[in-house]
Amino acid sequence: MGSGWLAAQIETQRPHLALWIPVLFAVGIAAYFQVAAEPPGWMLAAIATFLAMGLGTLFRIGPTARILLLALMLPLAGFAVAGLRARLVAAPVLPHAMSVNVEGDVVGLDRSGSDRPRVLLDDVVIHGLPPSRTPARVRISLDPSTPEDIVQPGIRLLGYARLSPPAAPAEPGGFDFRRMAWFDRLGAVGYARTPMLEMAGNGGAARLDWRAGIFALRVHLSRAIQHALPGRNGGFAAAILTGDRSGVDPVALGTLRASNLAHLLAISGLHMGLLTGFVFASIRYGLALVPGVALRHPTKKYAAIVALAAGLAYLALSGANVATQRAFIMTAVVLVAVLIDRPAFTLRSVALAAMIVLVIRPESLTEAGFQMSFAATTGLIAVFEWLRGRAWWRESQSARWSYLRPVIGVAVTSTVAGLATAPLSAFHFNTLSQYGLIANVLAVPAMGLLVMPAAVIAGMLAPFGLAAPALWAMDLGIEYILQVAAFVAGLDGALRGVPSGPPASLALIVIGAIFVVLWLGPARLLGIVPIGLGLLVWAQQDRPDILISDNGRLFGIKAAQGRVLNSEKGNGFAASSWLDNDGDLADQAAAFARPGMERSRGRAVMEIPGLGRFVYFASKKPGARADAACGEAAILLAPSLREAPGGRCLFVGAARLDDEGAMAIRVVGGRPSIEGAKSANRGRPWTRDQDADR
Structure with a gap:
């Protein structure tokens, strides 16, 4: 009965079984990045041997056994591919500063x-x-x-x-x-x-060489664009067309982030889709105007070929970074589907694109760009497939609603993409834009209807010296987008900080969402359980009471009003990281100005509830003063001392900082529990050289 029930369940899920392939492959990649030590070569060889044996067995067993074997092989394959990739990119790392x-x-x-x-x-x-x-x-x-x-x-x-x-x-x-x-x-x-x-x-x-030649062309185009469109608009245009963000105005960038429009700067699936979509539509409808061509030739396929070439050119001229490669692969899968007369926008296309990216660059799985782009695309396709089965949606697409159709489409698209990417954005960037939906509904149409089409036309006319009108239109669209960003960012509470959550919380949310989308039948609603559990785990995650930088010269102590820092400048990356992970929108200077810490030259003291005094001692000379500091402190941070002074304090000095790097201290039951960043990340290729030089 058990095997019969399992076979029946597999048969029920058969239409979506192929969609689980990249998911299971990604599970193996995630496992590789989570293991504490680098898998030895013999382990990868053993996995490869098992996979080869599995492939030989695959077509000699029944359908149910074949699917179960594949479900075992795919995570192992992902694990092995990630390990192989880490070895293939190996290069020396500077041993020390x-x-x-x-x-x-x-x-x-x-x-x-x-x-x-x-x-x-x-x-x-x-x-x-x-x-x-x-x-x-x-x-x-x-x-x-x-x-x-x-x-x-x-x-x-x-x-x-x-x-x-x-x-x-x-x-x-x-x-x-x-x-x-x-x-x-x-x-x-x-x-x-x-x-x-x-x-x-x-x-x-x-x-x-040819790579450097393309890079030189990119730089030339970026500077030409910024010369034609001086100021912040030119920096925006150069960023979306060539990938060069060096000219982006910092103030404009801040408003784009606060309004959830910063994704418009990153060359991604949106830009690639808009550009290739405009080229595809222009070629297809242009050829349709010629009856002799339209009646005798597959104009749709011609348009797909030209759009694919345009996407490839955009990939090269924009720098071919990881996000752009991913966008091109997704777009290419869609256009190739058109060429072979297959449905273009389907979950199978997304699964194929994800699998290609993960095989080529398995490390992409850990990046926010990969996660957010595939979450948005998957969510949009799944929701629109569901909507097509609803009578009220079909009615909204009828002729009498034609004047509202673009507005409805943009609203639904922005809402779905925003909801699909919100947990990922909060996890990776520790912020949520409260009015991001409004900003996207107002700004994205301008990008699709004005900015990108004008950019394509300007590129076609530039060799003839006739690009000025198209650039003017592009400038108009960019100015509108930046005005929208400034307006939304200026609203009260536009940006909300979100404390950092543990990786397990995001994993539960993602697994639950994937189950809801891919599982067929009422049981898909069970995916809500891991989503809820992930949110609960996230909400219960406590931030460390004390954080110490790797050089020991900056520390921050959690207080009721937010983390208090001992210095208003220096170690800026650590300071901003700590505050971001706290979900704190303050900057380093504001965190320094918070009350509660006594500071004097070379010394800082703060009382920690339930523990006692935390004392920072900057002097390089051990002696009576250091002994006295340890005598009064529960924790003594002295980054210039290598040997512990007299006293019963928990001592953090130069030797421990060298060994552990940045540290987090939590007060548990009135006792300090300390964890070092290096001890949590030893034994991997990217840490090995530095571990050896400790």
Whole structure:
């Protein structure tokens, strides 16, 4: 009876079984990134052997057994692919911070968080460091006095810089930049201490391969756009057309984020879809005007081929970053479906696109962009498929409602996409835009009806010097979008902070949502259970009472009015990360100004309820003062001391900071429980070099 019941359930779910393939594959990838230590090579080899045996067995067993075997093989395949990818991208990581002469070819340009020009260097040479220890790529913020005319694609630069390995998390369980840098082959980051110089005889077009040639074209187009559209609108236009966000106005960026319109800046499925959709419609309806062509040729397929070529060109000119690659793959799947006479917008298309992305770049699963784009697309297709079966929706699509159809479509699309991505946005960015739906309903139509079509027309007319009218229209649309962003961001309570939740909470929410969408039958409503449980786990997550930066010079203590910081500047990334994860919208200076902490030169003291005094001691000289500080403190932070002073306090000094990195302390039952960021992240490829140099 058991096997018969299982076979019946599988048969019921057969129409959606293929949709579970990327889900199960992703489970294996997620498991790889969650394990505490890197799987050894023999384990990956054993998995590969099992998968090969499974493939040989797959077609010699019955349908039910075949599906069960696939359900076992897919997570193992995802685990193995992620492990293999981590090995394939392996490159040296700078062993420790150093000030050195560094040279390399410019292969990327952007701006740092402090709004300084920043270059990505490839083919790196670090003077005094052997090639076997030299990172493949280095990212450097330039000295402001570096001549602007030498910061060009393909130029080989030389300069004196302060370099460091990619930073460990700002707190245990926080965002690990080292992992992202590992998969980007980025082995060091830093800033130039002197103006960078062009190396004689090594720059210019002679060094450009086809990738660098496309990069050079991107930079040229970005600067041309910003010259034609000066000011903040030109920076916006350059960002959406070339992927160059260096010209985006910081104030405009802040309003876009607060109004939930920042996604309009990131080249994603929206932009790719709008561009290829406009090209597709233009070609198809243009050919329809020629009766001889329309009656004898498959104009729809011709339009799909041209749109696919336009999407590929946009992919190249926009930098082909991970988000744009993902957008192109999703768009290509849709257009290829048109070419082979298959339904274009289906959950199967989304599943195929997700599988392609995960096989090529399994690390994408951990990125907010991947999660949000596929959540929005899946939600939209599922909801519109459901709506097509409702009589009232079919009535709303009739001719007499034609004047309201675009408004209804935008409202439904914005609502569904917003709800689908809200938990992911809150988890990754710790904010919720209270009026994001309003902003998107007002702004997205302008992007689709004016900005992107004008951009396509401007690109077609630019070689003939006739792009001015299209650029004027594009400028008008961008100005409108930025005005909407400013209006919505200025509303009271436009942005709400959300405290960080544990990964398990997001996993439960995602699993529940996937079950609701993919499971057939009334049992799909059971997916509400893990969603509710995930929200409950998230709500009950407590933030640490004390956070300490990896160098020990910044700490923050949780209080009734919010976290209190000991310094109003310095360690800015750690400070902003802590406040963001608290769901606190204050900046570092505001958190420093909060009451409760006594500060004097080289010393800070704050009372922690249920524990006692936390004392910060900055002096580098141990002795009676340090002993006295430990005597009065429950916890003593002395980042300049390596040996514990006399007393019974919990001592956090230089040796422990070197070993543990950033720390979180929770008060449990009147006792401090301490956790280090490094101890929670040891034994992986992206931490191994730094662990070895402790």
